[in-house]
Amino acid sequence: MRTSPHRVLHWSLTALSxxxxxxxxxxxxxxxxxxxxxxxxxEISTTDYxxxxxxxxxxxxxxxxxxxxxxxxxxxxxLPPAYADPAKPTVAELRRNAIYSNYRGILDPSAAGGYxxxxxxxxxxxxxxxxxxxxxxxxxSLAVLDDGSGRKQTVIAVQVPDSFDPKRPCIVLxxxxxxxxxxxxxxxxxxxxxxxGCAVALTDAGKGVGLxxxxxxxxxxxxxxxxxxTAAGTLGFFAAQLSDAxxxxxxxxxxxxLALKHAHSQQNPEKSWGSDTLMAGQYALYVLNKRYGxxxxxxxxxxxNTLVIAGSASNGGAxxxxxxxxxxxxxxxxxxxxxxxxxxASANGYSVQFAGQTVAGFGKxxxxxxxxxxxxxxxxxxxxxxxxxxxxxxxxxxxTNMTARAQARCDGLAAKGLxxxxxxxxxxxxxxxxxRAYGWGRESDTMHNAHYALGNGPIxxxxxxMAYGRFGVEANLCNTxxxxxxxxxxxxxxxxxxxxAVSFATANGTANGTPATVVYNxxxxxxxxxxxxxxxxxGTADLGLDNALCQHALVSGKDLATGAPLSATSTxxxxxxxxxxxxIAEVLHSANLRGKPTLIVAGRSDSLVPVNxxxxxxxxxxxxxxxxxxxxxxxxxxxxxxxxxxxxxxGFDTRFVPLHTYFNQAMDAMWAHLQQGTPLxxxxxxxxxxxxxxxxxxxxxxxxxxxxxxxxxxxTNAISLNGTTLNVPR
Numbered sequence: 001m002r003t004s005p006h007r008v009l010h011w012s013l014t015a016l017s018x019x020x021x022x023x024x025x026x027x028x029x030x031x032x033x034x035x036x037x038x039x040x041x042x043e044i045s046t047t048d049y050x051x052x053x054x055x056x057x058x059x060x061x062x063x064x065x066x067x068x069x070x071x072x073x074x075x076x077x078x079l080p081p082a083y084a085d086p087a088k089p090t091v092a093e094l095r096r097n098a099i100y101s102n103y104r105g106i107l108d109p110s111a112a113g114g115y116x117x118x119x120x121x122x123x124x125x126x127x128x129x130x131x132x133x134x135x136x137x138x139x140x141s142l143a144v145l146d147d148g149s150g151r152k153q154t155v156i157a158v159q160v161p162d163s164f165d166p167k168r169p170c171i172v173l174x175x176x177x178x179x180x181x182x183x184x185x186x187x188x189x190x191x192x193x194x195x196x197g198c199a200v201a202l203t204d205a206g207k208g209v210g211l212x213x214x215x216x217x218x219x220x221x222x223x224x225x226x227x228x229x230t231a232a233g234t235l236g237f238f239a240a241q242l243s244d245a246x247x248x249x250x251x252x253x254x255x256x257x258l259a260l261k262h263a264h265s266q267q268n269p270e271k272s273w274g275s276d277t278l279m280a281g282q283y284a285l286y287v288l289n290k291r292y293g294x295x296x297x298x299x300x301x302x303x304x305n306t307l308v309i310a311g312s313a314s315n316g317g318a319x320x321x322x323x324x325x326x327x328x329x330x331x332x333x334x335x336x337x338x339x340x341x342x343x344x345a346s347a348n349g350y351s352v353q354f355a356g357q358t359v360a361g362f363g364k365x366x367x368x369x370x371x372x373x374x375x376x377x378x379x380x381x382x383x384x385x386x387x388x389x390x391x392x393x394x395x396x397x398x399x400t401n402m403t404a405r406a407q408a409r410c411d412g413l414a415a416k417g418l419x420x421x422x423x424x425x426x427x428x429x430x431x432x433x434x435x436r437a438y439g440w441g442r443e444s445d446t447m448h449n450a451h452y453a454l455g456n457g458p459i460x461x462x463x464x465x466m467a468y469g470r471f472g473v474e475a476n477l478c479n480t481x482x483x484x485x486x487x488x489x490x491x492x493x494x495x496x497x498x499x500x501a502v503s504f505a506t507a508n509g510t511a512n513g514t515p516a517t518v519v520y521n522x523x524x525x526x527x528x529x530x531x532x533x534x535x536x537x538x539g540t541a542d543l544g545l546d547n548a549l550c551q552h553a554l555v556s557g558k559d560l561a562t563g564a565p566l567s568a569t570s571t572x573x574x575x576x577x578x579x580x581x582x583x584i585a586e587v588l589h590s591a592n593l594r595g596k597p598t599l600i601v602a603g604r605s606d607s608l609v610p611v612n613x614x615x616x617x618x619x620x621x622x623x624x625x626x627x628x629x630x631x632x633x634x635x636x637x638x639x640x641x642x643x644x645x646x647x648x649x650x651g652f653d654t655r656f657v658p659l660h661t662y663f664n665q666a667m668d669a670m671w672a673h674l675q676q677g678t679p680l681x682x683x684x685x686x687x688x689x690x691x692x693x694x695x696x697x698x699x700x701x702x703x704x705x706x707x708x709x710x711x712x713x714x715x716t717n718a719i720s721l722n723g724t725t726l727n728v729p730r
Contacts, residue, residue: 035289035298038282041156044142044222044235051135056081057096064135065159066186066194067103068096071133072122075100076109080505089502094224095183097505103187105508106177106313107660108647114701118661125195136194137162141287142182144222145203145279152267153210153237155182155222156203156280158287159190163197166292169301170198171284173310173332175277175319179262179463179509181208181224185312188338188660192311192667201284205276205319206269209507210238210261211516213495214251214473224504240264240473250474254527256494258482258516259473262509263466270343270467271586273315274322281308281323281331303331307674311336311667313659314609314642317600318342318589321618324598325590334670335598338663339642341366341609342618345588350620352612354441355730361439362612363621367464367584369613371552372438373448374457375560378402378543379410379419380435381449382428388446388651402453402531408542412535416561439612446655447607447641455518456608458530458544459511461551462518468583469554469576478550478572479522484515490532492519520544554580591621597631597673597680599666603640603659604685611636619683620726634683634719635709636728637662639690650696657688661706669709681709683719685729 037043049063056062057069058081067075074081080100083089089097109115116122121134138161145154172193176184182204183190193200212219217229220237229239238261242250250257262269288301310320310332317340324335347363380386382403410427413419419434421427432445440448451457462480471477484495499506499515507514521527523544524534533544549560550572557577558565566574602615619634626632640659646652672678689705691698720727 033299035286035293037286038279040145040147041279041283041286042144042146044144046139046141048139049137051137054133054135058084058090058093060092063092063096065138065140065161065200066136066191067121067134068099069135070096070100071135072116072120073133075103075121076111076115083502086498087501089225089505091223091225094502094504097502098181098224099183099186101505101508102180102183105180105645106184107187107644108658110648112698112700113647113653114658114661114706118701118703118706119191119664121191138164138194139291142222143283145276145283150234151238151241151265152206153222154203154206154272154276154279155208155237156201156283157182158280158284159194159200159202160287160291161194161197161199164199165197166300169288169305170196170307170309171281171288172196172198172200173277173281173284173308173312173320173323174200174202175205175273175280175312175316175323176203176207177312177314177316179207179315180204181504181509185316188313188316188663189311192664196671199284199288201280203276203280205273205315206265206267207262207315207509208237209504209509210265211500211503211507212238212240212259212264212473213500214240214242214247214257214259215255215494217247218500220504226500237261238265241266242472242474246474254476254481254521256483256492257473257519258484258495260463260482260509260511260516263463263482263511264471264473265467266470266472268467268470268583268586271583273319274326277310277319277323278327278331281310303329308332309334309336309667309670309674311663311670313338313340313663315341321593321598322589324593324596327594327596332596333674335593335596336601336663336666336670337598338601338659338666339603339606339609340600340614340618342591342614343584343588344613344617344621347617350617350624350724351726352616352620353725353727356727359439359612359616360437363617364439364613365555365584365588366460367468367555367580369439369610370457370464371461371548371555373435373440374452374461375418375545375548375552376413376431376434377448377452377457378406379413379428380431381452382406382410382424383432383445384425384429385442386428386432386445386448388449405531405541405543408538408540409545412538412540412542412545415538418561440607440610441604441612443605444607444610447605450646450652451607455512455530458518458548461548463510465551465554465580468587469579470583471576471579476521477576478547478554479520480547481519481521481527482511482516483519485517485519485529490529492527520547522546553577555584557581589618591618591625593622593626593630593632595626595629595631597670599633599635599670599680601635601637601659601662601666603637603642605639605641605656608642616726616728620721620724623721623726624724631680633680635662635666635681636685636719637688638685639688653698654692654695655690657690657706658701662686662709665708679711681711682713683721684709684713685717685719687717
């Protein structure tokens with residue numbers, strides 16, 4: 001760890017080197033080598049965003065780094081800005097709308113939820129609310145990291161604000177959340193870092209919006225525009241590894257399918273999230289040295305004199321932690337991970353307690369608990385304890401028959417001996433009990449409905465098993481593919497050319513329906529979207545129970561209903577499961593943070609990334625690995641759940657608080673610790689107050705609803721570590 005006095009000294013030396021080294025003939029000094037582009041990095045462009053006006057942001061000159069020229073008002077607008085020609089959006093328009101959708105996709109953009117008062121472009125780095133639109137001018141360098149195959153194509157964008165101070169250099173590493181593209185951390189790492197005057201190194205970490213339309217062989221280019229695979233050439237972002245003959249054969253059997261980069265790149269991108277983040281940091285140093293270097297001092301900035309914080313949310317938080325674990329060169333000074341997806345190897349050697357009781361299930365991998373939850377969540381959501389008082393999210397998103405399909409899922413589970421009970425209520429209660437035993441806390445009960453209805457279980461279960469096993473699109477793993485569908489019937493349709501044209505801006509890298517949806521090819525009567533699937537074994541519309549069981553078997557290596565191990569002739573096969581399990585082994589966290597100061601923030605009610613498998617388990621495992629040398633601190637937020645973007649929904653507004661405010665506070669705390677030596681906060685629970693009121697009309701969020709964490713919490717709020725046992729108070 002570099003303590004505060006060291007950091008001040010480094011910054012002093014940086015200022016000295018820039019101001020005086022030229023006069024000392026520093027150009028021949030071996031300590032200041034030439035500025036060399038990191039291996040594997042290919043530069044695409046550098047653009048100055050002048051932020052000359054607030055408005056549509058339709059050109060590069062009218063855009064800025066943070067808001068793409070839209071400002072606080074534009075980012076908060078309910079509708080995205082229009083394209084001059086939606087069929088042929090410009091690259092500048094795609095960047096603008098991608099920033100709009102990515103910013104809003106990870107936080108609550110509503111004024112009542114705190115946007116514009118507790119956070120947002122108009123709120124300064126020190127928390128002052130202004131009337132400014134918050135535009136931040138500067139330059140953006142776009143590059144691609146490849147492994148020599150031409151297939152990896154990890155996109156990196158280094159943003160250098162005009163406010164960057166070369167005498168006090170700092171970099172914020174912002175790997176994207178979820179499966180999002182390069183601007184996926186714009187609202188978290190991007191906004192915080194740019195306001196501080198730091199360079200921000202954004203990366204998609206091998207994910208991003210890569211849609212290959214197998215029918216016409218069109219793909220995304222690195223800049224978000226679309227072209228034929230041939231025309232794209234080296235600027236192609238992702239294309240399935242199929243010969244023309246193989247693609248034609250696949251199209252004949254499965255017409256109108258789409259390949260997705262995260263699922264079908266056959267690269268298992270998660271294994272490289274950490275190294276991709278580190279490479280983004282190395283490229284940021286190159287960009288800064290290229291801009292500020294002199295003939296006498298080609299490399300004024302290095303890891304030794306530049307403050308570097310890795311900070312992001314969800315998958316981006318996981319990438320930040322993995323980068324710290326792999327940081328053998330000492331690039332990163334501190335880490336902030338909000339609701340991180342931590343892949344834990346096992347639950348051995350440490351334990352987790354909640355309210356004095358040992359947690360039954362903890363320390364499982366994303367693939368394990370996600371595919372398990374995908375089986376039981378739709379049934380469990382019907383249990384009385386999982387019921388929500390407001391209008392069901394099932395109905396909110398228009399799936400009026402979802403409840404009947406969830407009842408059919410309960411029936412199918414009972415027929416296979418996977419839940420007990422004679423009535424739907426009894427079966428649902430048993431399904432909910434199984435989820436609790438598998439690691440979900442009771443605070444997640446009322447979230448199972450929403451997470452399943454919005455497709456998180458079906459989407460992630462399909463995508464991650466494909467990615468881990470390095471399966472190509474033609475494998476149709478567990479009889480699953482991706483396509484555009486008819487919203488009313490779930491039948492596969494040709495993807496809209498208009499939807500594909502703007503998909504860089506509207507899609508989030510997953511099969512969430514914009515425009516790709518998870519399709520079960522083996523649905524009785526023909527391929528259908530997961531919401532409409534009729535399982536062959538049950539003959540009912542049960543949300544594709546057979547497919548869900550297949551996906552979990554890929555992870556567990558056995559049939560959940562019978563307990564029998566997979567074989568060469570089973571569905572799935574043992575070989576397929578072995579491939580998936582091998583891929584999972586590649587993404588496991590070591591939890592060795594090398595003594596780096598680290599803050600993890602997580603919401604207790606997170607149902608997508610349950611704290612028992614992630615934040616709590618990682619904190620305990622880190623203590624086992626690093627012992628007293630650990631500088632990890634864990635902040636658990638009451639009434640916090642995974643998606644701040646859900647908070648404007650009726651009922652979510654009354655029950656939950658935003659985690660984003662705590663990400664910002666954690667970044668502030670890390671900055672103060674590294675810069676001034678301010679102590680890190682101790683492990684603790686933060687007691688928040690939901691807004692309450694009428695669902696859909698909750699009163700405005702205030703600072704009183706989201707009190708800050710403190711350096712020394714009270715005994716009732718303190719999270720303790722007794723040896724390698726993490727104790728979390730109720």
